[in-house]
Amino acid sequence: MTQRLRIAAQTSLRLHFKQLESRGFGLVKRGFSSRDGVMARKRDIRQIEAVAREFDMTPDERREFGDFIEGCKHSGERGSEPGGDFSYGELREKVADFRDERS
Amino acid sequence: MNLNVIDLKASHASARDDLSGLQAYLAQLIGQPFRFMRVSYGDELTLHLGDLRPGRSPKRSHALYGACIIGLRASSWILKSGTGALMVSSDESDSSAFAKTIDNEELETGRFIAPDSPVFEATPFVVAPVEAIALRLRFADGSELEVIPGPPEVDEPGDEALPEIGDWELLSPAGLLTAGPRLRWSFEPAGGSSDPPDDQRAAGRKRPRSPRRSDKKRRRR
Numbered sequence: 001m002t003q004r005l006r007i008a009a010q011t012s013l014r015l016h017f018k019q020l021e022s023r024g025f026g027l028v029k030r031g032f033s034s035r036d037g038v039m040a041r042k043r044d045i046r047q048i049e050a051v052a053r054e055f056d057m058t059p060d061e062r063r064e065f066g067d068f069i070e071g072c073k074h075s076g077e078r079g080s081e082p083g084g085d086f087s088y089g090e091l092r093e094k095v096a097d098f099r100d101e102r103s
Numbered sequence: 104m105n106l107n108v109i110d111l112k113a114s115h116a117s118a119r120d121d122l123s124g125l126q127a128y129l130a131q132l133i134g135q136p137f138r139f140m141r142v143s144y145g146d147e148l149t150l151h152l153g154d155l156r157p158g159r160s161p162k163r164s165h166a167l168y169g170a171c172i173i174g175l176r177a178s179s180w181i182l183k184s185g186t187g188a189l190m191v192s193s194d195e196s197d198s199s200a201f202a203k204t205i206d207n208e209e210l211e212t213g214r215f216i217a218p219d220s221p222v223f224e225a226t227p228f229v230v231a232p233v234e235a236i237a238l239r240l241r242f243a244d245g246s247e248l249e250v251i252p253g254p255p256e257v258d259e260p261g262d263e264a265l266p267e268i269g270d271w272e273l274l275s276p277a278g279l280l281t282a283g284p285r286l287r288w289s290f291e292p293a294g295g296s297s298d299p300p301d302d303q304r305a306a307g308r309k310r311p312r313s314p315r316r317s318d319k320k321r322r323r324r
Contacts, residue, residue, distance in 0.1 A: 038253050042177035044145030046265040053266060059279040059291075063172060064163040066143040073144070100161040 044085055051091045068098045111277035115290040122227050125236065125288045128280050129225040131171070132273065136219040137242055138169045142207040148175045150240075150248070152222065153275075172274045173240070176283075178252045184215040185245035217244035227282065235270055236282045252283055 048069065052062035069086060072094065073079075079086030086094070095101075109127050135152040143149050151169025158166045182190040190210070224241035235252035242248075252270035270283030278292035 038177055039256055039259065041145045042256065043262055045147055045177055046268050048144055049266050049268050059274050060159055063274060064158050064160045067166065068162050069144040098160060098162050
């Protein structure tokens with residue numbers, strides 16, 4: 001069922017691209033800096049959401065926490081998950097640093 | 104003349120297919136100038152609009168944030184730039200053979216939507232094959248962003264305890280508007296509301312517990 005839905009969505013996107021090409025749009029594809037795949041990306045975001053709920057973050061703080069973690073990756077920190085992503089436990093440990101609570 | 108007023112101080116959880124209600128909440132975006140794009144963790148694209156302010160957290164006080172932030176979560180998106188370039192993030196599309204690939208840094212340069220270009224249309228619509236709410240944003244420079252949620256995914260082992268997330272969201276001074284998953288949407292005012300969302304009131308549901316809290320309890324036992 002999910003596979004059928006995915007194919008339907010892809011077909012609809014392809015048709016959309018073809019229409020846009022015919023209207024003279026050039027195509028640029030964004031490269032991914034970490035693991036490819038919607039599933040992996042969604043899992044990363046869900047983990048941030050879970051940590052945010054556990055630590056009672058406001059939506060503003062949750063948004064900034066996600067940026068903070070991305071900044072950590074950007075500055076060379078690597079998590080233990082594929083692609084250098086952080087595990088749930090590693091994300092939890094980052095909260096004190098993010099909130100400047102470490103002595 | 105009949106005028107519609109949206110109360111942004113009350114929480115709202117919608118019935119399915121209430122797109123006109125969702126569109127009314129999106130009206131707060133109209134006229135907000137585009138400032139920049141940023142890629143957050145999980146390769147989530149965020150668009151920052153409106154007045155800029157520094158981050159509120161100590162570790163993010165050096166960074167700027169728009170008064171309104173649109174987070175595209177894990178949804179696919181297509182950006183039709185006013186310059187004529189078309190950008191896609193869908194890693195499941197077959198466009199790589201004839202497309203130039205760019206990285207996050209280039210994406211964030213801001214060359215795809217003219218800075219300060221205001222939003223003049225924000226329209227939600229249903230993508231029938233996947234039963235999800237998509238979003239179309241149009242900017243005054245001719246740029247257009249379409250956010251297209253994918254089909255619901257089956258959890259991988261170990262992910263069952265993670266909370267569901269929306270397909271896209273709008274964080275504004277008024278509160279948090281979340282679309283999805285599926286055809287649901289909700290609005291939670293900033294600072295919380297004395298009224299619980301309609302669906303939670305009906306179900307008597309409590310806030311989902313994080314997986315780690317469960318782990319702690321198990322360890323104590």
